[in-house]
Amino acid sequence: MQKIIEILKSGGTILYPTDTIWGIGCDATNPEAVQKIFDIKKREPSKSFIILVESEKRLQDLVDVPEMAWEIMDLSEKPVTLIYDNPKGLPKELLAEDGSIGIRWVKDDFLRKLITKLNKPLVSTSANLSGQKSPMKFSDISPEIVAAVDFAVEENREKVSEYSGSSIIRIWKDNRIKVIRE
Secondary structure (H helix, E strand, O other): OHHHHHHHHOOOOEEEEOOOOEEEEOEOOOHHHHHHHHHHHOOOOOOOOEEEEOOHHHHHHHOOOOHHHHHHHHHOOOOEEEEEOOOOOOOHHHOOOOOOEEEEEOOOHHHHHHHHHHOOOEEEEEOOOOOOOOOOOHHHOOHHHHHHOOEEOOOOOOOOOOOOOOEEEEEOOOOOEEEEEO
16 A cells, blocks of 8 residues: 555556546646546546545535535445536646536545545546546456556456446536436
């Protein structure tokens, strides 16, 4: 764990198991690290990434959370990413063109420990080249991606993900919602 934290704090990138699929991650507050992930994935900068947080406090430090968001998070049976307006303290490189950000509050013990020790939100994007199939287990990740990151986490390499991705729901301050992906 300490090695992972050192890599992330020095602007490095990691492959890691999320509460859904395998992801590529970095310190979400480091614009240079975020750019590295765009380069690794060969992804258009107009396509934003989501970030993971481990606590209610960190979520509230980043965005104003509408009441409906709490209800969605409480009732969702699978991991859910909510898209919020006007995040605070995040680099513009992470934000969608409209200034919004997708955030998932994770319940997974490994992720919570990792984010707590990093003490910053973590970028999470599928560990694949843009447009390719998302990796359900570590062995699904292309050698090109494995070689491009600074570190691949050993945790849960044999485990096959229960989810091919999170639900994605856009939420506005007035509690309007739009389901982007179920």
